[in-house]
Amino acid sequence: xxxxxxxxxxxxxxxxxxxxxxxxxxxxxxxxxxxxxxxxxxxxxxxxxxxxxxxxxxxxxxxxxxxxxxxxxxxxxxxxxxxxxxxxxxxxxxxxxxxxxxxxxxxxxxxxxxxxxxxxxxxxxxxxxxxxxxxxxxxxxxxxxxxxxxxxxxxxxxxxxxxxxxxxxxxxxxxxxxxxxxxxxxxxxxxxxxxxxxxxxxxxxxxxxxxxxxxxxxxxxxxxxxxxxxxxxxxxxxxxxxxxxxxxxxxxxxxxxxxxxxxxxxxxxxxxxxxxxxxxxxxxxxxxx
Numbered sequence: 001x002x003x004x005x006x007x008x009x010x011x012x013x014x015x016x017x018x019x020x021x022x023x024x025x026x027x028x029x030x031x032x033x034x035x036x037x038x039x040x041x042x043x044x045x046x047x048x049x050x051x052x053x054x055x056x057x058x059x060x061x062x063x064x065x066x067x068x069x070x071x072x073x074x075x076x077x078x079x080x081x082x083x084x085x086x087x088x089x090x091x092x093x094x095x096x097x098x099x100x101x102x103x104x105x106x107x108x109x110x111x112x113x114x115x116x117x118x119x120x121x122x123x124x125x126x127x128x129x130x131x132x133x134x135x136x137x138x139x140x141x142x143x144x145x146x147x148x149x150x151x152x153x154x155x156x157x158x159x160x161x162x163x164x165x166x167x168x169x170x171x172x173x174x175x176x177x178x179x180x181x182x183x184x185x186x187x188x189x190x191x192x193x194x195x196x197x198x199x200x201x202x203x204x205x206x207x208x209x210x211x212x213x214x215x216x217x218x219x220x221x222x223x224x225x226x227x228x229x230x231x232x233x234x235x236x237x238x239x240x241x242x243x244x245x246x247x248x249x250x251x252x253x254x255x256x257x258x259x260x261x262x263x264x265x266x267x268x269x270x271x272x273x274x275x276x277x278x279x280x281x282x283x284x285x286x287x288x289x
Contacts, residue, residue: 033254035279035288036064036091038217038263042271047071054086060276063289064091066261067113068121076112083113091259092117092189092215094159097141098148110154118149119157119189119215122164124232129163132170132177139181146183157187157215162229165198165205179209189215189261192250193237196223203249211256218260218282220245236268239277241285251286260288 037057039046045053050071057065065088070079083090090113097120098106110116120142128134142158149156164174179188190213192202206213220243222235240262241247254260260282267274282288 033251033257033260033288034064034091035062035282036066036259036261037062037275038066038068038094038261040068040094041262041264041275043068045271046074050074051082051086054082054088056272057275058086058088060272061279061283061289062088064089064259066091066119066259067093069094076109080112080114090115091261092119092157094119094121096120097145103148106148107152107154110152116154117157117187117215118154119159120145122159122161125161125163129167129174130169135169135174135177136181139178142178142186143183146186150185155187156185157189158182159189159217160191160194162194162198162225165195165200166225175205179212184212186212187214188212189217191217191219191263192245193217193219193221193223193263196245197225197229199225201249203246203253206250206253206257207255213254213256215259215261216250216254216257217263218247218250218278219263219265220247220278221264234265236266237264237274238267239274239281241281242277247281248285251282251288 042053042057065083067079067090070076080090092115093109093113095106095109095118106118110118126138128138146156158178160175164178167174170177188209190202190206190209192206195202195205206216218240219237220240221237223244224235226235228234237243251260262275262278262282264271264274
């Protein structure tokens with residue numbers, strides 16, 4: 001199932017840049033950044049075996065998950081109860097922007113899942129990102145969302161895809177405008193895979209965002225641009241540590257990250273095996289939990 005169909009079904013450091021040795025990376029991050037799994041990774045499995053899928057995630061070792069959208073026959077309340085029964089804690093929720101008619105849903109999502117971190121998932125590409133005026137129009141919408149969140153005791157963040165890095169407006173990539181002109185209360189969930197697809201070095205971008213890079217999406221695979229992406233047909237991704245990403249450099253750069261969120265949009269083979277391999281790699285190499 002691709003992202004478009006999924007959404008339809010859902011109804012909706014180091015000075016000078018020198019890398020630390022692996023042991024120091026583990027020591028630096030242990031006790032700070034935590035691991036989570038983005039449940040979009042197992043969207044098909046949730047649809048086919050809701051309770052069993054959540055149990056398998058917990059059995060692998062994940063304590064935290066990031067929610068996306070649920071099949072239309074599963075309410076938020078049902079999902080939250082199932083997560084709790086498996087001992088899974090919600091780190092953050094991907095949500096729609098809190099427009100006037102969605103504000104209460106924005107608040108209810110945080111309440112039901114017990115997480116104050118609400119992240120605009122950013123899909124699909126908004127064509128306003130193709131101009132500076134359009135980008136600034138979106139920035140105003142994000143700032144309004146941030147004000148709404150703050151008023152209600154919540155935290156609002158932005159998740160990127162590739163276009164925020166490929167699109168250049170006003171002489172700069174869109175992401176530079178987002179970083180410098182959004183309200184400073186807005187945090188960023190940097191999807192390191194899409195950053196690399198767009199031709200940037202993920203570790204450098206994470207450092208550039210500094211304290212505002214509170215969440216990272218950690219995913220691995222070929223991470224190269226191709227036109228199929230515009231049709232939501234990404235290349236199959238690999239377990240973390242088995243693709244082209246420089247994961248040690250990314251972890252090293254994540255000095256301010258609260259959560260490293262594993263995600264695979266598409267895999268070839270057994271998705272649970274890829275999830276387990278990703279967890280084991282991040283836990284054993286960097287001491288992350």
